[in-house]
Amino acid sequence: MSVYFAPNDNWLAWLGKLEGYAIFAPASTRQSGGSWLERFDPAAGKLPDLDKPRAAQSPKGFFLPPIEAIARYGQDAQAPQVAAQQALVLGVRNCELRALAYFDKVMLAGCGEEPQYKARRQAATIASCDCVDCAATCHCTLVGGQPFVQAGSDVNLTALAGGVLVEPLSPRGEALLAGANFAPAADAQLQQRQQLRQQMLDRLAKQNKAYTYARAETQAVDMPEMADEGWQKFAADCVECGACTNVCPTCYCFYLFDHKLNPNTFERGRNWDSCLLATYHRMAGTPGMKMSPRPELRNRLANRILHKMVYSVQQYGMLGCVGCGRCCDACLGAIDIREVVEGLKK
Numbered sequence: 001m002s003v004y005f006a007p008n009d010n011w012l013a014w015l016g017k018l019e020g021y022a023i024f025a026p027a028s029t030r031q032s033g034g035s036w037l038e039r040f041d042p043a044a045g046k047l048p049d050l051d052k053p054r055a056a057q058s059p060k061g062f063f064l065p066p067i068e069a070i071a072r073y074g075q076d077a078q079a080p081q082v083a084a085q086q087a088l089v090l091g092v093r094n095c096e097l098r099a100l101a102y103f104d105k106v107m108l109a110g111c112g113e114e115p116q117y118k119a120r121r122q123a124a125t126i127a128s129c130d131c132v133d134c135a136a137t138c139h140c141t142l143v144g145g146q147p148f149v150q151a152g153s154d155v156n157l158t159a160l161a162g163g164v165l166v167e168p169l170s171p172r173g174e175a176l177l178a179g180a181n182f183a184p185a186a187d188a189q190l191q192q193r194q195q196l197r198q199q200m201l202d203r204l205a206k207q208n209k210a211y212t213y214a215r216a217e218t219q220a221v222d223m224p225e226m227a228d229e230g231w232q233k234f235a236a237d238c239v240e241c242g243a244c245t246n247v248c249p250t251c252y253c254f255y256l257f258d259h260k261l262n263p264n265t266f267e268r269g270r271n272w273d274s275c276l277l278a279t280y281h282r283m284a285g286t287p288g289m290k291m292s293p294r295p296e297l298r299n300r301l302a303n304r305i306l307h308k309m310v311y312s313v314q315q316y317g318m319l320g321c322v323g324c325g326r327c328c329d330a331c332l333g334a335i336d337i338r339e340v341v342e343g344l345k346k
Helices: 008-017 094-107 115-123 171-177 187-207 231-235 243-247 297-316 326-330 337-344
Strands: 004-007 022-024 067-074 087-092 124-129 155-160 163-168 254-262 265-272
Touching: 004 008, 008 163, 087 094, 094 115, 094 124, 094 297, 115 124, 124 171, 155 171, 155 187, 163 171, 163 187, 231 297, 231 337, 243 326, 297 337, 326 337
Parallel strands: 022 087, 087 124, 124 155
Antiparallel strands: 004 163, 067 265, 155 163, 254 265
């Protein structure tokens, strides 16, 4: 497929002319670190932050909201409507694309399809972007990734000085760009993209040179079981806040609850849950019986890391960590997943 160059003014104007799409992108408020929970308004005249490191949040919440209604029951109860508007999601990084591929395996390829996730996924057109900057905790190359996109989205963008390279990667992407009238990219611009990609690979190799567990995304890490005493070294710093699982783009655990809407109607809701919390997988029973299958925090921390690095490969054929580094940034105890894996790998 062809690659085009769009000057900043031209492609911002083109975004403003798109009809029928709600546009989402990392928020341009740098103090907030970026958010996927805000609409992007081209009329504001401000470009999305494609030239900055990945946002503090991933687009997970766009496809699997932190809390939502999934069923209603009782007299005259009607099923809740799925909020799946036609959307253009801008600035999705390659690590986030890999997380969506992981979610697809969990939500769509198992014993049944999750209808609300499926509706949002089908309604979204993904415009990914290459990373031309990264956070100090980014480590996608350690887990089989790369800081640029060659497949998996509908359109890929690369921020250059004065504009963006635009490359359609799917029939939906080609349809989106129909009538955009962007000029074909020059050879020099394509060479600049290749240089930027190599610079990011070199930068990631340099900032992660202390870690030796690099592998393909289909290879599990050989790590000790959760009963091993070595996990306590890292669990001692965990404050059980659940921040790591909330910002992780591949964590999908949820909790179901029921509440009354009116005297005759009840609603079942779903919200994100965290395997690090003592209440996770709690069980009913008489006094004296254990309330959790993992009463020790070190076991819960071990379960989280093992699920990313071992169990996910067994279940879904790919690592559950995409190397975005968000859990390292969010952790109040300054636990770095790279150090945990490096310290405990066999």
